[in-house]
Amino acid sequence: MIGILGADIVFGNLIPKGYQPLALQDPDPFKMFGLDDEMVVLNERPWNIEAKAHLLNDKVTPNKAMFIRNNGLIPENIDAGTWTLRIDGESAKQEKTYTLAALKSKFQQYTYQLTLECGGNGRSEFDPPAKGNQWTVGAVSCATWTGIRLRDILEDAGIKDDAVYIGYHAADTHLSRDSNKEPISRGVPMAKALQDETLLAFQMNGAAIPLAHGHPLRLVVGGWPASVSGKWVNRISIRNKVHDGTKMTGTAYRVPCNTVAPGEKVNDEAMCIIESMPVKSLITYPKSGALLKQGKKLNIRGHAWAGELEVARMEYSIDFGATWKECPIEKPVNRLAWQHFSARIGFPKKGYYEVWARATDSQGVGQPMVLPGWNPKGYLNNACHRIAVKVV
Amino acid sequence: MDKQQKIRRQIKAIYKLLVIAFALFVVIGVFMVYAIYNHETLLSTKTSSVTEYAIIDSEEDLDKIENGIHVRTGLVDAAGLMEVVNNCTNCHSAQLVTQNRMDKESWLATIRWMQETQNLWDLGKNEEIIIDYLVTNYPPRKKGRRATLTDIDWYELEE
Numbered sequence: 064m065i066g067i068l069g070a071d072i073v074f075g076n077l078i079p080k081g082y083q084p085l086a087l088q089d090p091d092p093f094k095m096f097g098l099d100d101e102m103v104v105l106n107e108r109p110w111n112i113e114a115k116a117h118l119l120n121d122k123v124t125p126n127k128a129m130f131i132r133n134n135g136l137i138p139e140n141i142d143a144g145t146w147t148l149r150i151d152g153e154s155a156k157q158e159k160t161y162t163l164a165a166l167k168s169k170f171q172q173y174t175y176q177l178t179l180e181c182g183g184n185g186r187s188e189f190d191p192p193a194k195g196n197q198w199t200v201g202a203v204s205c206a207t208w209t210g211i212r213l214r215d216i217l218e219d220a221g222i223k224d225d226a227v228y229i230g231y232h233a234a235d236t237h238l239s240r241d242s243n244k245e246p247i248s249r250g251v252p253m254a255k256a257l258q259d260e261t262l263l264a265f266q267m268n269g270a271a272i273p274l275a276h277g278h279p280l281r282l283v284v285g286g287w288p289a290s291v292s293g294k295w296v297n298r299i300s301i302r303n304k305v306h307d308g309t310k311m312t313g314t315a316y317r318v319p320c321n322t323v324a325p326g327e328k329v330n331d332e333a334m335c336i337i338e339s340m341p342v343k344s345l346i347t348y349p350k351s352g353a354l355l356k357q358g359k360k361l362n363i364r365g366h367a368w369a370g371e372l373e374v375a376r377m378e379y380s381i382d383f384g385a386t387w388k389e390c391p392i393e394k395p396v397n398r399l400a401w402q403h404f405s406a407r408i409g410f411p412k413k414g415y416y417e418v419w420a421r422a423t424d425s426q427g428v429g430q431p432m433v434l435p436g437w438n439p440k441g442y443l444n445n446a447c448h449r450i451a452v453k454v455v
Numbered sequence: 456m457d458k459q460q461k462i463r464r465q466i467k468a469i470y471k472l473l474v475i476a477f478a479l480f481v482v483i484g485v486f487m488v489y490a491i492y493n494h495e496t497l498l499s500t501k502t503s504s505v506t507e508y509a510i511i512d513s514e515e516d517l518d519k520i521e522n523g524i525h526v527r528t529g530l531v532d533a534a535g536l537m538e539v540v541n542n543c544t545n546c547h548s549a550q551l552v553t554q555n556r557m558d559k560e561s562w563l564a565t566i567r568w569m570q571e572t573q574n575l576w577d578l579g580k581n582e583e584i585i586i587d588y589l590v591t592n593y594p595p596r597k598k599g600r601r602a603t604l605t606d607i608d609w610y611e612l613e614e
Binding site: 087102105106107108147171188189190191192193194195196197237238239243245350351352354355359361362417432433434449451453 | 523546547548550551552554555556557558561565573574595596597599600601602604607608610612613614
């Protein structure tokens, strides 16, 4: 059904009588994707949908609150029963094709909670503005993923000594419907591809991955821009050079190698590929806008994550950063899972307050209160999150 | 009348025909559903919404403007609207336009990027009309290094 969205009803006369073509009514993404009513649709073709901070309060993100980011059109007529994955590329010792069933039976399965954040999360705040979907804070999730290690299957096919990078290929369709174009084909260096937590997943939160999240097979690479976690993956190439697929080159998912002034022009050659995402945190409880009776304490909760690293310290401020108080931060349940913080806050008198949260990673790097380095495509905004509170 | 207008008129005529054909098809479909399910579904909201849709989707309402907004796309109603609708919403939704704000140079660079990599066609004399529309209606706004929190939905916190 999703497949016909955004397309002309070419074979309209073949549609069964009484069937309501989705594309000709208001397609309801909330029903179609099973979303929470408060999720925000940024773009309906391609589908790009984000959460609000308070929807992400669960320790493990439920399906209904997971952001959806698509570069192309969701593939049609997926049949998990006939799905195959091919391993190829200059640095593969042999080309090998696996059925989904073979992947599941031949290799050991692992389950991890993995943080996936869109490289452009927070783009809406950049000035001058950067083009693209104007994500605010909700293009991040930490779900439970089950699958096999990418390393196991790459080693089964055989990795040559000159391997540099892997690149994925998938079944989605380019927006122009040009079958010679891939909407997106990204990848990671071998070191990241071979990590324990880098999965080829077929389950999300304990059930088959939903279509919008990559059914039936998704690469899940925690801590890096979520665009490397390719959905609907049917081929992985072991490359002897940096993968040069769609959205690996030019300015896509790249930032200036050397920092630039806001609005400055940057040549493609001076742009470097984003690897680990920076340290960041989100206050997920309470929802911004709480009115609190004077004398009452405010309980806050949230998550913090730091790309490849761990969050080592968590602080909050109720006076716009003039003073900070440390609060407890839990250890991650596994590497690359987000960590949870909480605090109980007292306010000295009535008035308007903002609660700001700041995480610091294991290398001592913290979140900036203002926007971090401007970049042409508006990536990596990890400025502190804040909520408004009024004590009345 | 130049050739392009002629073609456009023909396309419009074909489109109109298709819309009518579709409306007819839906009506027949609804009729058949009635026939199959008989009186049980006569009052159901699902079938009546189908009928309603066929009525709303008539030619005259396709480009309805409400409060200065083109309802079907959400674009601002201003000079150049239809050129933008016809050239910029074929591959992606208009939301990718309306959520962005750029200066002339950046809008033009975006068009060039789409032409070089995304199969966007040569816009011809429409290019200037489209750029003018975008720069006039979707210019950048100054946000500074960190904006004030706005649109706060105040509520009493009960614990």
